[in-house]
Amino acid sequence: MTTTTKEARTDHYPSRKAETPSIIDRKDPVVYASGKEIPSPLTEDSVAEYERKGFVVIQDLFAESEIEMFRRELARLAVDPKMLERPEAITEPESSVLRSLFAFHLIGAGLTHLATDPRLVRIAQYLLNDDIYIHQSRLNLKQGFRGQGFYWHSDFETWHVEDGMPRMRALSMSIALTDNTAYNGSLMLIPKSHKQYISCVGETPGDNYKKSLKNQYIGVPDNDSLSTLYSGGGIRVPVGPAGSVTIFDCNTMHGSANNISPLPRSNAFVVFNAMSNRVEDPFCAQPPRPEFIASRETIRQLG
Amino acid sequence: MTTTTKEARTDHYPSRKAETPSIIDRKDPVVYASGKEIPSPLTEDSVAEYERKGFVVIQDLFAESEIEMFRRELARLAVDPKMLERPEAITEPESSVLRSLFAFHLIGAGLTHLATDPRLVRIAQYLLNDDIYIHQSRLNLKQGFRGQGFYWHSDFETWHVEDGMPRMRALSMSIALTDNTAYNGSLMLIPKSHKQYISCVGETPGDNYKKSLKNQYIGVPDNDSLSTLYSGGGIRVPVGPAGSVTIFDCNTMHGSANNISPLPRSNAFVVFNAMSNRVEDPFCAQPPRPEFIASRETIRQLG
Numbered sequence: 001m002t003t004t005t006k007e008a009r010t011d012h013y014p015s016r017k018a019e020t021p022s023i024i025d026r027k028d029p030v031v032y033a034s035g036k037e038i039p040s041p042l043t044e045d046s047v048a049e050y051e052r053k054g055f056v057v058i059q060d061l062f063a064e065s066e067i068e069m070f071r072r073e074l075a076r077l078a079v080d081p082k083m084l085e086r087p088e089a090i091t092e093p094e095s096s097v098l099r100s101l102f103a104f105h106l107i108g109a110g111l112t113h114l115a116t117d118p119r120l121v122r123i124a125q126y127l128l129n130d131d132i133y134i135h136q137s138r139l140n141l142k143q144g145f146r147g148q149g150f151y152w153h154s155d156f157e158t159w160h161v162e163d164g165m166p167r168m169r170a171l172s173m174s175i176a177l178t179d180n181t182a183y184n185g186s187l188m189l190i191p192k193s194h195k196q197y198i199s200c201v202g203e204t205p206g207d208n209y210k211k212s213l214k215n216q217y218i219g220v221p222d223n224d225s226l227s228t229l230y231s232g233g234g235i236r237v238p239v240g241p242a243g244s245v246t247i248f249d250c251n252t253m254h255g256s257a258n259n260i261s262p263l264p265r266s267n268a269f270v271v272f273n274a275m276s277n278r279v280e281d282p283f284c285a286q287p288p289r290p291e292f293i294a295s296r297e298t299i300r301q302l303g
Numbered sequence: 304m305t306t307t308t309k310e311a312r313t314d315h316y317p318s319r320k321a322e323t324p325s326i327i328d329r330k331d332p333v334v335y336a337s338g339k340e341i342p343s344p345l346t347e348d349s350v351a352e353y354e355r356k357g358f359v360v361i362q363d364l365f366a367e368s369e370i371e372m373f374r375r376e377l378a379r380l381a382v383d384p385k386m387l388e389r390p391e392a393i394t395e396p397e398s399s400v401l402r403s404l405f406a407f408h409l410i411g412a413g414l415t416h417l418a419t420d421p422r423l424v425r426i427a428q429y430l431l432n433d434d435i436y437i438h439q440s441r442l443n444l445k446q447g448f449r450g451q452g453f454y455w456h457s458d459f460e461t462w463h464v465e466d467g468m469p470r471m472r473a474l475s476m477s478i479a480l481t482d483n484t485a486y487n488g489s490l491m492l493i494p495k496s497h498k499q500y501i502s503c504v505g506e507t508p509g510d511n512y513k514k515s516l517k518n519q520y521i522g523v524p525d526n527d528s529l530s531t532l533y534s535g536g537g538i539r540v541p542v543g544p545a546g547s548v549t550i551f552d553c554n555t556m557h558g559s560a561n562n563i564s565p566l567p568r569s570n571a572f573v574v575f576n577a578m579s580n581r582v583e584d585p586f587c588a589q590p591p592r593p594e595f596i597a598s599r600e601t602i603r604q605l606g
Contacts, residue, residue: 145526145529151563152563183538183560185560188564226448226565227565235484235486256563257486257488258560258561259560260454260491262529262533
């Protein structure tokens with residue numbers, strides 16, 4: 001816990017407080033680096049695209065052989081009864097099939113190396129222009145046939161309200177462990193949505209994460225606001241082979257459809273946050289979510 | 304009802320009878336026309352593609368102005384309280400939002416013209432090489448945000464078992480009333496799947512259609528069989544502007560994911576059956592489904 005008291009704080013991105021939804025302009029930079037401090041690990045075009053759209057895809061950042069290793073590890077974990085009993089393991093809404101596994105960066109060996117790979121860390125350090133740590137990591141399996149989707153959401157909305165992340169100075173990397181196609185429930189993003197924050201309605205209930213990680217009902221953007229974002233940027237579905245990495249800003253609106261294809265759509269998802277942006281008390285009336293969902297006490301600076 | 308008795312009939316495509324699923328080779332032609340009887344309304348390449356893959360897409364068969372007229376009609380029907388009360392109106396599994404409207408070819412005016420448009424009728428007559436009638440028609444709305452998908456299925460499996468359609472001599476046309484994109488739950492098809500019939504497990508319960516039209520659980524292909532079909536043909540997601548028509552064989556495996564985009568994915572779906580292939584008694588122990596789902600008494604020959 002920090003020493004900040006709830007009373008003294010300004011909430012720059014209020015949500016789940018008003019009775020009607022609203023759209024708030026972003027108050028923070030997207031790219032923090034001015035380009036002078038440290039050499040960029042990304043091309044100038046990629047940085048510009050990330051700034052403009054709120055995401056950029058780097059093809060083949062990982063080699064097929066590396067991905068194959070992670071995939072084997074994932075297959076092993078997905079059927080490990082001990083792993084499935086842990087709170088970090090989230091199953092599908094209608095079955096006991098593993099849907100997500102949180103805090104994989106703490107499992108050790110290959111998976112820890114994946115989450116803290118210098119190629120990823122350098123990009124996050126550059127874009128956030130700060131020392132960084134892992135706020136959250138999860139393996140999303142989205143199995144074939146009956147894998148459920150994720151409805152539209154801004155990660156920051158939840159991290160701000162439920163975890164107490166003060167500002168937009170975090171980003172996510174989604175490492176494709178399987179091919180992303182037009183038919184297996186791939187990530188969908190709304191370009192330019194990161195510059196507007198949708199303030200949602202509905203009070204946060206206790207233990208909300210236990211439900212929201214299966215099916216999100218609170219912190220869900222309203223239809224009119226989504227239509228406004230869609231009018232501004234449309235929808236992009238990056239497709240490509242396993243090994244590509246989608247880097248997206250913490251406030252970029254994203255979601256995915258269900259996956260009825262026989263092909264799983266698995267990815268490893270890592271959230272890097274600036275050390276200067278460490279979480280405080282939540283911006284809602286509930287206690288903080290568990291450590292495996294949001295690093296609070298066990299912060300390890302990277303790089 | 305026909306005079307055929309259940310005892311005397313051979314079931315060429317048994318399903319929902321055995322305890323394990325199986326794959327049966329198709330026993331019927333795909334393209335019935337030899338090319339000599341009547342001039343083809345399709346190019347030779349399109350006919351060959353339809354024969355080989357089990358479907359073909361004809362871009363811009365309808366003009367934007369025609370589609371706009373149908374779309375207006377659809378928007379009117381979707382909120383018409385009288386229409387929503389009719390058994391032909393199927394709502395979303397978790398809301399009262401209209402999901403499908405059956406037998407739209409009987410509504411009259413523009414919608415009847417759409418379903419019986421000579422451009423469609425001539426293609427069906429050619430491929431089936433017979434006089435034809437409409438076995439079923441439906442408007443599928445798949446609204447934005449929360450529109451649910453349809454799991455994998457062969458239409459013929461249901462029409463055979465629940466409606467008593469004897470052979471594979473029927474085809475469907477899906478007329479896109481909105482743009483089909485990679486992100487709004489577009490139709491997905493498994494190329495070449497039409498040449499294999501998946502015999503499913505599970506007995507057909509009474510009034511199955513009342514549930515299956517919302518969420519299908521009976522007549523659902525098993526994972527192994529789907530994987531076999533997928534290995535043989537992959538998955539295709541035709542995308543394109545409103546006005547295009549996807550013509551697909553009655554046994555082509557198809558389905559769709561849910562639609563979380565703000566853009567609806569609406570289509571008008573018309574099934575043409577050969578007069579020589581009129582439905583008989585169902586191939587299951589249940590009474591026939593209602594007339595608005597499967598034309599039995601009110602057959603009107605087209606063209």
